[in-house]
Amino acid sequence: MSEGWDELSVEVAREEAEALGARLLELGSSGLMEAPGDGRAPRQLWDEGPEPPPPATLLLTAWFRPDQRARVAAGLPTELTLRWRALTDTDWLAASQASFAPIALSERLVVAPPWDAPPGALVIEPGQGFGTGDHPTTRLAWQLVEELLEGAAPPARLLDVGCGSGILALAAARHGVAAAGIDVEAEAVAEAHLNAERNGLVAEFTTTPLAEVPGRFPLVVANLHAELILRLLPDLIARVGERLVLAGILGAERAARVDEACRAAGLVLERELRAEEWRARRWRRA
Ligand SMILES: C[S@@+](CC[C@H](N)C(=O)[O-])C[C@H]1O[C@@H](n2cnc3c(N)ncnc32)[C@H](O)[C@@H]1O
Missing domain, CATH: 3.40.50.150 (Vaccinia Virus protein VP39)
Structure with missing residues (x-):
């Protein structure tokens, strides 16, 4: 198996995100992250006011071994813009840890991974x-x-x-x-x-x-x-x-x-x- 990891980011229309996520996993992605394409923070349960319209696009991030890159690119629709980035070991640790940041489960409870836990989490x-x-x-x-x-x-x-x-x-x-x-x-x-x-x-x-x-x-x-x-x-x-x-x-x-x-x-x-x-x-x- 080749060393290191390559990170793939693709922005797609919201309606197509589920199918693309499934395809990326099928193609061997070791993980998948989804974020609003417009960069806004996800709405929380206690956010007040009318629900904002859902983002038009979602940004999917997936990780592959470098030797999978060609097969992945060939297995995805050609109209997608694929943004690849080779991760160094430090990038990889940061990327995997960044996907598990502290998160508020409610107004009173924060859940966090051990490496980033605020007091009381x-x-x-x-x-x-x-x-x-x-x-x-x-x-x-x-x-x-x-x-x-x-x-x-x-x-x-x-x-x-x-x-x-x-x-x-x-x-x-x-x-x-x-x-x-x-x-x-x-x-x-x-x-x-x-x-x-x-x-x-x-x-x-x-x-x-x-x-x-x-x-x-x-x-x-x-x-x-x-x-x-x-x-x-x-x-x-x-x-x-x-x-x-x-x-x-x-x-x-x-x-x-x-x-x-x-x-x-x-x-x-x-x-x-x-x-x-x-x-x-x-x-x-x-
Ligand atoms: C959606 S996760 C929920 C995890 C956690 N309780 C939460 O709320 O985030 C569902 C869990 O149910 C477990 N599970 C599936 N079928 C089950 C069954 N028949 N009896 C007990 N657990 C089951 C799965 O292994 C999985 O860990």
Whole structure:
């Protein structure tokens, strides 16, 4: 394998970004970053006022080994302008670290990588486990959880189904909640343990299948995708003592299907949030 990395930047119309991102990964990119083409900062959940129009273009950045460059160029539509840059080792470290800058998960919680953590931040090492805080679904799920934790009767225990890096369970543990997280990926669970240690927090992370988790929890949170939520819903609801936060639901049609299933199971909708096309809901037992 050739040494070093080449960075490719391409600006495309927003509607074409998803397909191009998929193509870059197919062509062997080791990672992908997406930013508004006009350089503006992403809108946050608490930004007030009408939603600004989405950027017309997106800037995609991807990384390849130098010997992949010719094949990548040949595999992309010829009308795209490809901007290549060979990275030195220092550039590479800076580029990979810059893609994990501190990020506000809510008005009160900043999540940051260990090398750039301001005081008071929840430290999450970017790794295999999903959940560095940069995804809208994590932010929506956390906001719905945080509101309860800061309310008059915060839940004492929480189950995080699909814990990934442990971000939601650990953020809840900082509020004194006894948090448990499960994930089908053993690597994610191992990382969640390390993240707990990094923050001096205690939380229980295991690969126990949802159907085998004993007891009920006043709060269950599941940031999964809609199809998986629908499949797991009976087992999720069986573990709900009071409330269920669901996130990771993309688009109105999927949201309607999940809503219908929750209502049919006797849950009552308490709160809903949306960011871009992502939907999140908080349900409670009737
Ligand atoms: C979208 S990530 C959410 C990570 C983190 N909770 C967050 O909010 O950022 C979904 C996680 O669910 C896990 N997962 C997928 N199917 C699962 C299942 N049946 N039971 C438990 N975890 C599952 C995946 O491995 C992944 O880590």
